[in-house]
Amino acid sequence: MKLTLKIWRQKNAKAKGNFETYKMDNVSPRMAFLEMLDALNKMLVEEDKDPVGFDHDCREGICGSCGMYINGHPHGPVPAITTCSLSMRYFKDGDTIWVEPWRAKPFPVIKDLIVDRSAFDKIQIAGGFISVNTGAAPEANSILVQKKKSDDAFDSAICIGCGACVAACKNASAMLFVSAKISQFALLPQGRIEAKDRVRAMVEKMDNLGFGNCSNTGACEAECPKQIKLTNIARLNREFYKAF
Amino acid sequence: MGKLISKIPEGPLAMKWTNYKASVKLVNPANKKKLEIIVIGTGLSGAGASSALGELGYSVKTFCYQDSPRRAHSVAAQGGINAAKNYQNDGDSIYRLFYDMIKGGDFRAREANVYRAAEVSNQVIDHYTALGVPFARDYGGTLDTRSFGGVQVSRTFYSKGQTGQQCLLGVYSSLNRQIKNGNVKMYPRREMLDLVLIEGKARGIIARNLLTGAIERHAAHAVVLATGGYGTIYFLSTLAVNSNASAAWKAHKRGAFFANPSFIQIHPTCVPQLNEFQAKLTLMSESLRNDGRVWVPKTKGDTRPANTIPEEERDYYLERKYPAFGNLVPRDVASRAAKERCDAGYGIGETGLAVNLDFRDSIKKQGKEVIENKYGNLFDMYKTITGIDSYEEPMRIYPAGHYTMGGLWVDYELMTTIPGLYAIGESNFSDHGANRLGAASLMQTSGDGYFILPNTINNYLAEEIRVPKISTDKPEFIETEKAVIERINKLISIKGKHNASSFHKRLGKIMWDYCGMVRNEEGLKKALTLIKEVKDEFWSDLNIPGDSSDLNQELEKAGRVSDYFELAELLVTDALNRNESCGAHFREEYQTPDGEALRNDEEFAFVAAWEYAGEGKPHILHKEELNFENVEMKVRSYK
Secondary structure, rough: EEEEEEEEEOOOOOOOOEEEEEEEEEOOOOEEHHHHHHHHHHHHHHOOOOOOOOOOOOOOOOOOOOOOOOEEEEEEOOOOHHHHHHHHHHOOOOEEEEEEEOOOOOOEEOOOOOOOOOHHHHHOOOOOOOOOOOOOOOHHHHOOOOHHHHHHHHHHHOOOOHHHHHHOOOOOOOHHHHHHHHHHHHHHHHHHHHHHHHHHHHHHHHHOOOOOOOOOOHHHHHHHOOOOOHHHHHHHHHHHOOOO | OOOOOOOOOOOOOOOOOHHHHHOOOOHHHHHHOOEEEEOOOHHHHHHHHHHHHHHHOEEEEEEEOOHHHHHHHHHHHOOEEEEOOOOOOOOHHHHHHHHHHHHHHHOOHHHHHHHHHHHHHHHHHHHHHHHOOOOOOOOOEEEEEOOOOOOOOOOEEOOOHHHHHHHHHHHHHHHHHHHOOOEEEEOEEEEEEEEEEEEEEEEEEEEOOOOOOOOOEOOOOOOEEEEOHHHHHOOOOOOOOOOOHHHHHHHOOOOOOOOOOOEEEEEEOOOOOOOOOOOOEEEOOOHHHHHEEEEOOOOOOOOHHHHHHHHHHEOOOHHOOOOOOOHHHHHHHHHHHHHHHHHHHOOOOOOOOOOOEEEEHHHHHHHHHHHHHHHHHHHHHHHHHHOOOOOOOOEEEEEEEEEEEOOEEEOOOOOOOOOEEEEHHHOOOOOOOOOOEEEOOHHHOOOOHHHHHHHHHHHHOOOOOOOOOOOOOOOOHHHHHHHHHHHHHHHHHHHHOOOOHHHHHHHHHHHHHHHHEEEEEEEEEEEHHHHHHHHHHHHHEOOOOOOEEEOOOHHHHHHHHHHHHHHHHHHHHHHHOOOOEEEEEEEEOEEEEOOOOOOOHHOOOOEEEEEEEOOOOOEEEEEEOOOOOOOOOOOOOOO
């Protein structure tokens, strides 16, 4: 395939960025999207030009490192997958592909497609844990958990923290991300004890970091590579009301 | 052999850890705050150790190269985590788990360490459950387990196919709690580039801030490496593409012995390479072999679509060669058998480097719905990557580099040969021998971090309480920093043509071809020559655009690849030295008449611990003899 890439290039946080155009020949439909970028970077290095910066690591959709806007969608046009799992077979010869970093005030651009998502860590540090010291845990089967609740907790817990939900939201809201963690712990007896403190601390931190409010548009759910459900946000709101 | 003192406690096997804990030195709580510990890596062992040490009151500084500690590669482990809970009443016990690991490791691991790993496994499960890790449960609300890795009991706890992710988010949450409490200071996007020794003791690190390029000095009373494995030495592997051996290798060059580097597990069921730019090979859980049948066509170069090849023209080679275990033979056996068929010309697909994993018969027998329930997410994953629907046609699979049993040599206390330097999790060598048992890596790495190191490190730190906060202005810091900067400048100033990945890829191919699933003396010797050639080219033809005082991903990569060339030479040397076949290490010269691994317990029941002797000098071999007092060394047979 021959492709035209329009990639956002920005030297650093302070620089003014712009779209650069790159022509790619010989792109195999069997490549992954990031492998196509690897090929571009190889070319750029051989021309002694600055390669495109992007975060990536596991390349199998679980670490949450990668993430970019591709043709107007976080993680690209295919639902329920991360950027690294996106195959080039979804594009066709002659396509022009637009590639941009996450666009959200709490995620400032560091370079090119790399953004600073440390705000997510700060929210988790505020209360995304159960306070149990190593060695103090009771025998694992001494607290029974309904299978349904445990399965639901798992469905919330699979969030990879990539930030697509924030990037997709017109308000740059982090509600889907925060609600996934709150839900995981709200559904488990181990997490109930600190539930009130947790939800207050995490929501307060989220607000302080400049994330917007939720206006129930649902773009986050539609773009989430792990299909985290909006019902988590409903649960977060319920937990928050109960916490005062 | 003078330098290898394994410090195995006295007493019967089952009492060693108890005895050790009863007699180990302790550190007064008031002194703990004054003692600083550096931890490198935030996977299950690193984040676990950081949390546990923080809870104890130590001042911990934790580093990772990722943008967040939540992304360490433990996150990608799929299958599960073993524990000897015996919840199924199926006869499991700590001893049995220990025995399965020792046998699975082909009798090349240290008994006392393995027993302790099995012993703390139950505490690990208790702790994760208390942290809110949503392990699978039964309808009565108790924890569910499954059978894994060809053992006869059901002892593997799991969270669907994402057990590693769930455990990692558990340790990440406990780490966050300690960050909030001020006991741990987190340094993300930092890469350790060297270890600083003062009077022979590990006293700090030189790190590069990957965002700004700044070179930083960090001091501590002890340093813990939790830096994972070096499977990306093959370039293509199941590891995260940025996983690397650099921190461990730098420590090695400062005096930490490297043990059994050639013991690398090759996982049999991975998605084969699809294109020349492929960056990694994705693992498909080996649970698929419970219902999938592995086969290749009986005719060489048969290009017909798999479904059109009639039954009598298919070679179900695992069932043919291993009638007792069939498709469920251990990982190393299955991997070698696939390679053997492909090398003989029976492989499928464009490259000929793939075999079929066929679910046709299971779907016919059990129905599509049952198969979908068991493996739905894996079939979806496979389809996402390849576009192939495995309900309709067989998956194509091929082995890939997966887990490194070798690593830094550690004693019973998990201390390396450098006083005050510890290695935990996959970065050490101690528990898996020559081949790791399925679901034993999450178990060992969690145990090391949460339960073992936080006990053993006290024994060292108790002697350090009078050592005041270490200044980073000491000459040792200045000198080491200078060496780091020189190395960076050397890389940057090559100004050749090609990027680091292109050299890494070439190195990976040499390693895979000559030091992968099957090795022989001639090939290994050839590999040494080839590695040297590519290494020389790397140092004359590498190009890194930009400079070092900024974010520079090409520079990061080049540093890691440069270390891999050196490790590759040691890895091949180790494989050459071990004139036997055991576990994942298969030397063609040492096999039974029917092609199985031939161990040599007389001469090779030892850990090969290699000492760095200086630039361009051959490594010095130290042997730790393995004494099996509690188990009888048997030949593994799966016929």
